[in-house]
Amino acid sequence: MTLPLRGDELARHIDVSCVQAFHSAADIAELARIANAHGFVAAHVLPHFVPRLQANLGAGAKTLVGAPVGFPSGGATTATKLAEARELVTMGAQELDLMINVGRLISGDTAYVDAEIKAVIDAVAPLPVKVLLEVHYLSDDQIRIGCELAIKRKAAFVKTSTGWSPGGATIDKVRVIREATRGAIGIKASGGIRDFATIDALSELGVTRFGINSRVAVELVTHQVGAGNGR
């Protein structure tokens, strides 16, 4: 990709999402409308809204339909995450963001986290899975372990944040991910991304997918904010 990312090229690297508890059917309709209008690479919704998003996008839509698994706490059992992931495949989701078990990682139970990542990725293969770390709660060492597991189990991306924790994709945290992954896996940065300066800095660190609030995403790709940084 050519940096800096702007306009249509930026849109092809943005996942727009409506994954808060309060998002309504009207929000999903609007999400689909802007995805079709601006060519965002993917749109993510909570699992129960996947069929609605598909219907709202319409046949032949270019935007991928994504959904999270075990989101946002990561504290569901592996069995529940597997059931959820398999149902999403059946529903026709095209990419999944798997929330790891943060509590287990913090507790040093790496084997549990690894087995869960493997189980879900294997169950939905060849569907691409992003391994979601929620970096706000992790030490740099824990982030490195998460990255190693994601690479080992052949996830498509490591993803930083849910948007539910107090902090999102900071430059410092993404630098840790970059140094731990060195191009072996994609990086999706999400949470609090609102301007071109952040996008440009994250792009330089190898981020190729941005999870951005749908309203902000439209403003960015249409240059309504941060235009001073645009080309």
Add this chain to the structure above:
Amino acid sequence: MTLPLRGDELARHIDVSCVQAFHSAADIAELARIANAHGFVAAHVLPHFVPRLQANLGAGAKTLVGAPVGFPSGGATTATKLAEARELVTMGAQELDLMINVGRLISGDTAYVDAEIKAVIDAVAPLPVKVLLEVHYLSDDQIRIGCELAIKRKAAFVKTSTGWSPGGATIDKVRVIREATRGAIGIKASGGIRDFATIDALSELGVTRFGINSRVAVELVTHQVGAGNGR
């Protein structure tokens, strides 16, 4: 119960919980320790930590083991919530807090919310289920609908909040619940409860179960804070 609730009697009306993404095995061990030491009525953890909580509480513990379903977004599919609830029963959970589909309720899809509540309650009967509304995101009318569904489907309690949204159990929101339920169902207030003044006001409104952060709960039942309001 005799008001105001203080000391051991207060503990018998408090659910202590560790249901954030970052809670670790060490946190669960401490949760069990304080539950046994102070006689809290229930302790709640994310589903994957239920066996650990049971082990930490030990045989013959008086504190009930609780866990949430579809928590905290409420946006899992009904099938996933059912799978999770059934697994929790198998694991020996003694009460479940079911997160309703907030997005559907806001969208006016009451039939969906109702069918899901019914499905989960029926699947785990006779296990008591608390219907968790996340009142921060709901209008008063939506809160009333949630209460009506919980009563109709014979839930044990209506519960206000997850602790994950910006707002918790406010007096105004609990008053709406009280007026909608009038004793037909228990009320569990949770989220941001930190002092005797709030507990007393909520008790007067008919709240009989308080979901309280474990550290704050210990301070309250041992009178280390808010003692000026104590008897």
